[in-house]
Amino acid sequence: MKELQSEYQCAINLVIDLIGGKWKVLLLWHLNEGDKRFNELRRTIPEITKKMLTQQLRELEGHGLVKRTVFEEVPPRVVYSTTDFGRKLQPVLYGMCQWGDDYAEKEGIQMNSCWTGRDFMQK
Structure with missing residues (x-):
């Protein structure tokens, strides 16, 4: 480790x-x-x-x-x-995902293999 x-x-x-x-x-x-x-x-x-x-x-x-x-x-x-402490990273991970979605859209990159930040925003 x-x-x-x-x-x-x-x-x-x-x-x-x-x-x-x-x-x-x-x-x-x-x-x-x-x-x-x-x-x-x-x-x-x-x-x-x-x-x-x-x-x-x-x-x-x-x-x-x-x-x-x-x-x-x-x-x-x-x-x-x-863990509870590990779950505190959720907003950071969601933010990274949303940023990745925005970048992919800007650059014309297709996203299709995992949930996107937009998926979580709709929940």
């Missing part, structure tokens, strides 16, 4: 250490839709490898943004969800 520094010059640097990279923001985005099992996340983000998904979920869990719940069943069932 990525170790956080004991001191940062700027809060943005801390945020980048917590959720930066190719997959963490996407994982948080999809977990905001509701609890997901490991294979559901893999189907939602087919480009991510099993190893990378495991690593990213562990890091998010280690930093208190994602919770892993194991149900004592046969076979065992594991569910991932955002």
Whole structure:
């Protein structure tokens, strides 16, 4: 897991250490839709490898943004969800999505693979 520094010059640097990279923001985005099992996340983000998904979920869990719940069943069932603190990122993620929609529209880029910021604004 990525170790956080004991001191940062700027809060943005801390945020980048917590959720930066190719997959963490996407994982948080999809977990905001509701609890997901490991294979559901893999189907939602087919480009991510099993190893990378495991690593990213562990890091998010280690930093208190994602919770892993194991149900004592046969076979065992594991569910991932955002923590209360992780859910505080929702407005930021929605804002990023809306900004991405606006940029895509401005540049003529087709958006068709995940929910858009406009989808959430209509709810």
